[in-house]
Amino acid sequence: MKTLFRLIFISFALFLCACDSKREEQLIMVTEATFPPYEFREGDRVVGIDPEIMQAVADAVGKELVIQDMSFDSVIAAVSTGKADVAASGITVTEERRRQVNFSLPYVEARQVIIVPAASPIAGKDDLNGKRIGVQHGTTGDLFVSRNIGEPERFQNGALGVSALIAGKIDVLVLDDQPAKVFENKYPDKIKILAESLTTESYAFAVAKGNETLLAQIDSVLESMKRDGRLEAILGKYGVTGAPAAGELPAAEKAPEAHGAFYTNFIENGRWRYLVEGLWVTIEVSFFAVVLGLIIGFGVAVVRTTHDKNGSLKLLNFLCKLYLTVIRGTPVVVQLLIIYFVIFGSVDVSKVLVAIVAFGINSGAYVAEIIRGGIQSIDKGQFEAGRSLGLSYPQTMIYIILPQAFKNVLPALGNEFVVLLKETSVAGYIALQDLTKAGDIIRSQTYTSFLPLLAVAAIYLCIVMLFTALLGKLERRLKRSE
Amino acid sequence: MNTTPTTKPEGENAETLFRISDLKKVFGDHTAVNGVSAEIHRGEAVFVLGPSGSGKSTFLRCLNLLEMPDGGEIFFRGDDVRRTDVNAFRARVGMVFQHFNLFPHLSVLDNITLAPVKTGRLSKGEAIFAAERLLKRIGLFEKRHAFPQQLSGGQKQRIAIVRALVMNPDVILFDEPTSALDPEMVGEVLSLMKDLAQGGLTMIVVTHEIAFAREVASRILFMDHGQVISDSTPERFFGEMPSPRIREFLSKVL
Numbered sequence: 001m002k003t004l005f006r007l008i009f010i011s012f013a014l015f016l017c018a019c020d021s022k023r024e025e026q027l028i029m030v031t032e033a034t035f036p037p038y039e040f041r042e043g044d045r046v047v048g049i050d051p052e053i054m055q056a057v058a059d060a061v062g063k064e065l066v067i068q069d070m071s072f073d074s075v076i077a078a079v080s081t082g083k084a085d086v087a088a089s090g091i092t093v094t095e096e097r098r099r100q101v102n103f104s105l106p107y108v109e110a111r112q113v114i115i116v117p118a119a120s121p122i123a124g125k126d127d128l129n130g131k132r133i134g135v136q137h138g139t140t141g142d143l144f145v146s147r148n149i150g151e152p153e154r155f156q157n158g159a160l161g162v163s164a165l166i167a168g169k170i171d172v173l174v175l176d177d178q179p180a181k182v183f184e185n186k187y188p189d190k191i192k193i194l195a196e197s198l199t200t201e202s203y204a205f206a207v208a209k210g211n212e213t214l215l216a217q218i219d220s221v222l223e224s225m226k227r228d229g230r231l232e233a234i235l236g237k238y239g240v241t242g243a244p245a246a247g248e249l250p251a252a253e254k255a256p257e258a259h260g261a262f263y264t265n266f267i268e269n270g271r272w273r274y275l276v277e278g279l280w281v282t283i284e285v286s287f288f289a290v291v292l293g294l295i296i297g298f299g300v301a302v303v304r305t306t307h308d309k310n311g312s313l314k315l316l317n318f319l320c321k322l323y324l325t326v327i328r329g330t331p332v333v334v335q336l337l338i339i340y341f342v343i344f345g346s347v348d349v350s351k352v353l354v355a356i357v358a359f360g361i362n363s364g365a366y367v368a369e370i371i372r373g374g375i376q377s378i379d380k381g382q383f384e385a386g387r388s389l390g391l392s393y394p395q396t397m398i399y400i401i402l403p404q405a406f407k408n409v410l411p412a413l414g415n416e417f418v419v420l421l422k423e424t425s426v427a428g429y430i431a432l433q434d435l436t437k438a439g440d441i442i443r444s445q446t447y448t449s450f451l452p453l454l455a456v457a458a459i460y461l462c463i464v465m466l467f468t469a470l471l472g473k474l475e476r477r478l479k480r481s482e
Numbered sequence: 483m484n485t486t487p488t489t490k491p492e493g494e495n496a497e498t499l500f501r502i503s504d505l506k507k508v509f510g511d512h513t514a515v516n517g518v519s520a521e522i523h524r525g526e527a528v529f530v531l532g533p534s535g536s537g538k539s540t541f542l543r544c545l546n547l548l549e550m551p552d553g554g555e556i557f558f559r560g561d562d563v564r565r566t567d568v569n570a571f572r573a574r575v576g577m578v579f580q581h582f583n584l585f586p587h588l589s590v591l592d593n594i595t596l597a598p599v600k601t602g603r604l605s606k607g608e609a610i611f612a613a614e615r616l617l618k619r620i621g622l623f624e625k626r627h628a629f630p631q632q633l634s635g636g637q638k639q640r641i642a643i644v645r646a647l648v649m650n651p652d653v654i655l656f657d658e659p660t661s662a663l664d665p666e667m668v669g670e671v672l673s674l675m676k677d678l679a680q681g682g683l684t685m686i687v688v689t690h691e692i693a694f695a696r697e698v699a700s701r702i703l704f705m706d707h708g709q710v711i712s713d714s715t716p717e718r719f720f721g722e723m724p725s726p727r728i729r730e731f732l733s734k735v736l
């Protein structure tokens with residue numbers, strides 16, 4: 001046993017060394033490859049304008065380019081924490097971001113444009129007040145809208161936002177102009193880009209503060225690419241025309257305010273409110289999903305056991321089995337998106353309700369099997385005693401079998417609810433601002449990951465511990481009879 | 483105790499509660515009950531004896547339809563049980579199990595009052611009143627708020643008997659009510675059953691307590707291989723001329 005452990009340890013250490021030595025020869029670029037034409041996937045490769053420019057940089061410095069695909073709201077943090085060398089993800093230069101990282105020379109001018117459904121009466125910036133505005137989470141469009149117009153609905157990527165726009169779940173979508181054009185070409189009858197754009201901005205590459213060598217290398221490569229027309233060629237190749245390769249990086253507006261990380265993440269601009277509101281959404285969704293899951297679970301469990309006992313309810317039993325198979329065989333995120341875009345696709349219902357329905361239906365399948373196991377664990381003499389006293393089948397179930405089954409499976413149910421609570425963290429996929437999303441929003445505004453993530457984790461942990469304590473109390477109360 | 487009739491059976495004149503003819507029950511390729519016919523009259527204490535596996539329990543469980551018969555007929559007070567409301571019928575036929583089958587999540591009082599209240603026979607108040615009177619009678623009134631796990635086996639079985647009694651049934655079926663008890667607790671259960679029999683309660687009892695059967699039975703059915711091969715008074719059954727099969731059985735258990 002000891003030798004085995006040592007062996008594992010040694011190979012792990014060797015593995016780490018191997019990685020480390022390789023790291024020196026690599027240029028690690030982080031990006032979210034859902035942003036055509038700047039970066040997108042072609043087969044299993046990430047391609048686009050940013051990868052091509054970075055390849056030129058890598059060639060110039062004699063390193064191997066390694067592209068890591070991650071969510072956009074994490075790319076800046078990845079660079080500032082040293083996990084990667086450069087963030088090249090169509091990043092707009094902003095003051096907040098400048099506090100976290102250093103930017104290269106800008107290589108393109110981009111605009112945030114307003115996309116609306118083809119038949120929309122919205123004609124420009126001035127019509128946006130009071131509208132449901134979608135943005136890509138953590139983008140400058142997100143920042144601009146939240147600052148100047150109101151709380152937007154934040155989507156994980158542009159494609160999800162476009163789906164929501166087409167489904168009528170939002171009135172407008174704010175996106176960078178290039179990807180917006182790609183989407184417009186895809187759905188020319190369904191969406192249109194307004195002539196008036198929301199903002200104009202420059203894209204640049206981000207490197208960690210203090211990494212002056214790399215910054216200088218990138219800048220000199222960019223300069224030479226601008227001079228010899230290579231940059232224009234790359235942009236043109238991807239259909240970016242008339243976007244001049246911008247010159248100097250504008251001077252910083254003002255010195256970054258020197259506040260503590262805690263102040264920036266939670267106090268500044270009242271960011272703690274994201275957490276409070278997110279917590280409330282998480283609790284609301286979890287609570288009602290648990291209730292719905294219990295109702296579905298009990299129903300399905302009773303149908304299944306009744307069928308097993310006397311062969312009745314054939315059709316219902318078949319439907320229940322189908323439900324269990326489908327729900328337990330697919331990821332909850334996929335179910336959530338299907339319910340949002342397909343089931344509730346054409347009706348306008350609150351996203352909280354969508355999440356409750358999705359997580360409730362999901363949880364019901366697991367609860368059903370837990371309770372069915374609980375029912376089967378009850379001695380059949382209990383059932384016979386109930387029936388022999390003249391109680392009907394439902395009465396025997398309700399007053400004799402289910403209370404005992406429930407008590408037996410309470411720990412398993414508690415566990416399922418803890419899992420459910422944490423699973424609601426994917427609610428951000430339908431732009432619902434739950435607790436996890438609240439942390440993401442703060443992260444994308446402050447470009448720090450440690451504190452917001454820590455806060456979110458601590459809050460989840462507290463709820464789970466509180467819930468476990470309450471459950472323990474309930475268990476002890478039910479145990480009185482033993 | 484007015485939950486049970488106080489008159490003794492009057493032989494042939496007493497009301498027929500069960501009329502069973504040619505009853506059959508098959509499990510797979512094994513015929514557990516193979517053509518049993520019998521009549522049970524009000525006030526009788528009918529004991530069913532026989533070797534293990536002879537079909538006694540199955541026969542008893544057919545009587546309240548815990549097992550669905552595969553053949554033959556059962557009439558209860560003149561009605562074909564398969565054509566009557568099964569829940570109403572079962573409420574008239576109590577059952578006491580070998581393993582008590584008390585409801586572990588309910589207090590003694592709730593165990594007893596659940597069925598009469600939920601079936602609408604008694605109001606909650608009436609049910610508690612009846613339950614407490616029965617508990618006083620068997621000396622377990624102080625245990626009314628206890629849970630089954632806090633009781634001895636003998637106490638559990640007496641509570642189970644009270645649970646059946648409170649429904650004021652026409653007949654109670656006992657399936658080896660003392661087989662799961664420690665020897666020192668058998669007595670308390672048997673003496674309660676004896677009281678009930680002497681009080682005129684109709685009962686059908688499957689048991690291996692031969693001495694008790696001899697003392698309390700008004701009639702003895704002897705089963706073997708799923709059939710009743712002797713239906714007689716205890717005097718005749720334990721008398722001088724038993725069949726070889728019965729003699730063999732008695733020589734083993736006495």
Ligand SMILES: Nc1ncnc2c1ncn2[C@@H]1O[C@H](COP(=O)(O)OP(=O)(O)OP(=O)(O)O)[C@@H](O)[C@H]1O
Nearest residue numbers: 509512513514532533534535536537538539540541
């Ligand atoms: N649910 C069942 N499924 C299959 N076979 C059964 C079932 N119940 C009883 N049997 C069989 O039917 C036969 C009669 O069983 P039963 O329990 O009625 O006998 P018994 O006379 O009560 O025996 P004992 O004195 O051991 O309780 C036995 O062979 C038994 O194995």
Ligand SMILES: [Mg+2]
Nearest residue numbers: 538539540658
């Ligand atoms: Mg038996």
